[in-house]
Amino acid sequence: xxxxxxxxxxxxxxxxxxxxxxxxxxxxxxxxxxxxxxxxxxxxxxxxxxxxxxxxxxxxxxxxxxxxxxxxxxxxxxxxxxxxxxxxxxxxxxxxxxxxxxxxxxxxxxxxxxxxxxxxxxxxxxx
Amino acid sequence: xxxxxxxxxxxxxxxxxxxxxxxxxxxxxxxxxxxxxxxxxxxxxxxxxxxxxxxxxxxxxxxxxxxxxxxxxxxxxxxxxxxxxxxxxxxxxxxxxxxxxxxxxxxxxxxxxxxxxxxxxxxxxxxxxxxxxxxxxxxxxxxxxxxxxxxxxxxxxxxxxxxxxxxxxxxxxxxxxxxxxxxxxxxxxxxxxxxxxxxxxxxxxxxxxxxxxxxxxxxxxxxxxxxxxxxxxxxxxxxxxxxxxxxxxxxxxxxxxxxxxxxxxxxxxxxxxxxxxxxxxxxxxxxxxxxxxxxxxxxxxxxxxxxxxxxxxxxxxxxxxxxxxxxxxxxxxxxxxxxxxxxxxxxxxxxxxxxxxxxxxxxxxxxxxxxxxxxxxxxxxxxxxxxxxxxxxxxxxxxxxxxxxxxxxxxxxxxxxxxxxxxxxxxxxxxxxxxxxxxxxxxxxxxxxxxxxxxxxxxxxxxxxxxxxxxxxxxxxxxxxxxxxxxxxxxxxxxx
Numbered sequence: 001x002x003x004x005x006x007x008x009x010x011x012x013x014x015x016x017x018x019x020x021x022x023x024x025x026x027x028x029x030x031x032x033x034x035x036x037x038x039x040x041x042x043x044x045x046x047x048x049x050x051x052x053x054x055x056x057x058x059x060x061x062x063x064x065x066x067x068x069x070x071x072x073x074x075x076x077x078x079x080x081x082x083x084x085x086x087x088x089x090x091x092x093x094x095x096x097x098x099x100x101x102x103x104x105x106x107x108x109x110x111x112x113x114x115x116x117x118x119x120x121x122x123x124x125x126x127x
Numbered sequence: 128x129x130x131x132x133x134x135x136x137x138x139x140x141x142x143x144x145x146x147x148x149x150x151x152x153x154x155x156x157x158x159x160x161x162x163x164x165x166x167x168x169x170x171x172x173x174x175x176x177x178x179x180x181x182x183x184x185x186x187x188x189x190x191x192x193x194x195x196x197x198x199x200x201x202x203x204x205x206x207x208x209x210x211x212x213x214x215x216x217x218x219x220x221x222x223x224x225x226x227x228x229x230x231x232x233x234x235x236x237x238x239x240x241x242x243x244x245x246x247x248x249x250x251x252x253x254x255x256x257x258x259x260x261x262x263x264x265x266x267x268x269x270x271x272x273x274x275x276x277x278x279x280x281x282x283x284x285x286x287x288x289x290x291x292x293x294x295x296x297x298x299x300x301x302x303x304x305x306x307x308x309x310x311x312x313x314x315x316x317x318x319x320x321x322x323x324x325x326x327x328x329x330x331x332x333x334x335x336x337x338x339x340x341x342x343x344x345x346x347x348x349x350x351x352x353x354x355x356x357x358x359x360x361x362x363x364x365x366x367x368x369x370x371x372x373x374x375x376x377x378x379x380x381x382x383x384x385x386x387x388x389x390x391x392x393x394x395x396x397x398x399x400x401x402x403x404x405x406x407x408x409x410x411x412x413x414x415x416x417x418x419x420x421x422x423x424x425x426x427x428x429x430x431x432x433x434x435x436x437x438x439x440x441x442x443x444x445x446x447x448x449x450x451x452x453x454x455x456x457x458x459x460x461x462x463x464x465x466x467x468x469x470x471x472x473x474x475x476x477x478x479x480x481x482x483x484x485x486x487x488x489x490x491x492x493x494x495x496x497x498x499x500x501x502x503x504x505x506x507x508x509x510x511x512x513x514x515x516x517x518x519x520x521x522x523x524x525x526x527x528x529x530x531x532x533x534x535x536x537x538x539x540x541x542x543x544x545x546x547x548x549x550x551x552x553x554x555x556x557x558x559x560x561x562x563x564x565x566x567x568x569x570x571x572x573x574x575x576x577x578x579x580x581x582x583x584x585x586x587x588x589x590x591x592x593x594x595x596x597x598x599x600x601x602x603x604x605x606x607x608x609x610x611x612x613x614x615x616x617x618x619x620x621x622x623x
Contacts, residue, residue, distance in 0.1 A: 036434075037441060048449060068455035070370040087373035087441055094377065 031060035034090045041085035169356035177360035203261035209577040211546040215248040234364035248514040250481040252382040275457035276371035283358035380433035480504035513545040563593045581608040585616040
């Protein structure tokens with residue numbers, strides 16, 4: 001009996017953790033998948049600074065928030081909320097566009113439908 | 128023998144005079160010290176690059192009147208039509224884009240250099256600046272930008288080429304690239320064979336890129352660097368968010384990658400036909416292969432360069448503008464211009480034409496899908512748009528609907544803004560029907576509209592000869608081109 005309750009509690013806990021992790025990782029804002037430079041421009045408390053990439057943590061890094069001036073908020077390696085300039089990083093959205101651009105021409109006739117809708121000039125457009 | 132020597136001497140003299148002419152600054156927007164155009168000047172500059180540029184600027188007191196300036200810009204428009212492009216019918220959007228350019232220019236002291244932006248209907252990401260200070264930016268580019276700051280960054284880069292007087296250095300290069308033009312003509316001609324329609328369209332797409340690379344300014348790395356750095360200065364001084372520069376360069380990187388993939392997966396194989404051989408007495412296979420090979424090489428270089436350029440921009444921003452204001456991107460105002468009453472339906476029509484092109488490129492059933500899409504593009508105010516008309520001509524021609532194709536060709540021509548390809552097709556038709564007088568009128572029109580293009584000369588000589596007129600003037604122009612293959616064709620035409 002106690003074992004069954006423990007099993008249910010464990011399952012619920014695992015499920016909760018899974019859902020929250022997924023939500024965090026896939027907040028719709030994407031993740032940082034690579035750094036474009038050895039150091040990255042960051043903003044902390046309104047001040048601009050330049051951090052070595054290892055200070056930001058292991059890739060991929062979930063994007064928690066996006067502002068309108070080219071910065072995204074992440075939790076750094078030492079758990080500090082920091083705003084990172086998009087000029088210095090590649091997000092999975094950009095990487096996906098690149099992948100689409102590369103893969104569209106490899107498409108064979110059977111999967112043409114899948115790739116055909118985003119061809120040259122369109123596949124990399126944002127809207 | 129003596130005649131041959133005289134001919135060669137004459138040829139050398141003409142080429143020499145063209146070379147000298149090509150290296151001089153051009154009248155339209157001259158007035159800068161020639162050292163500015165060399166490129167990579169920003170490399171060793173201490174402090175902000177714009178300060179060094181402004182110090183070197185030598186204000187031209189004899190500025191052009193507005194009528195003269197417009198005439199100069201019209202020449203640039205003629206040039207893009209020569210490169211088989213057109214100007215879009217989007218006056219309100221074009222006016223907005225020019226306003227953004229004006230705000231960039233207002234950050235400069237005085238009113239030094241004028242430039243004008245034209246919007247072209249093309250779907251590809253492309254922007255370029257021509258000799259007289261015209262900046263051409265495609266609708267596809269405007270669609271892929273996300274905000275006014277990115278537009279400002281792109282325009283600042285193009286305007287920097289104008290400010291730095293880069294165009295004068297390229298004049299001669301353009302003059303010597305007629306060979307590429309033949310590659311394009313050949314690719315287009317071979318595309319009319321019985322190949323599958325989608326394959327034909329892909330070949331045409333690559334042929335167009337080859338022509339673009341050949342005809343439109345292909346600045347060297349140093350010039351691109353200088354334009355990027357100066358653009359950063361202009362963008363910051365105009366209170367835009369300068370991070371848009373890297374955002375815009377990331378889009379350039381994507382575009383190059385896209386083209387690289389397309390060219391890599393669609394190898395161009397050309398097959399000579401008896402007709403082509405007799406008309407152009409050159410090894411077209413080699414020419415076309417070289418042209419496409421050169422395109423691939425240039426795209427490889429562009430891709431690597433795009434990454435390096437981003438790094439350079441970031442470093443410059445960090446060095447000179449670390450504490451710059453970082454305003455919010457002007458997204459809403461940018462998108463609102465596409466929703467304006469007059470603009471929205473027209474943009475929608477052009478996008479429909481883009482979809483038609485897209486269907487032709489990548490879909491087995493492309494022709495069937497493209498026809499109604501293009502029909503939609505031709506409705507309403509775009510009815511007489513040369514870009515949409517020529518696309519419809521291509522579709523109807525591929526469907527073997529000769530009469531309908533002809534209607535579209537004639538309407539494209541009647542717009543007065545058709546690309547040179549339209550005229551070439553009509554001349555060809557008249558010549559086949561032995562309507563030499565009509566062919567002559569068209570050729571003369573092409574001569575005026577497209578700035579005396581050399582490749583019309585064989586046809587001109589042939590037609591004038593048929594009409595019993597003198598051809599010596601055209602033969603001399605042929606010699607002046609310095610293009611051996613063209614000279615051969617002119618000789619053939621004069622003997623035919």
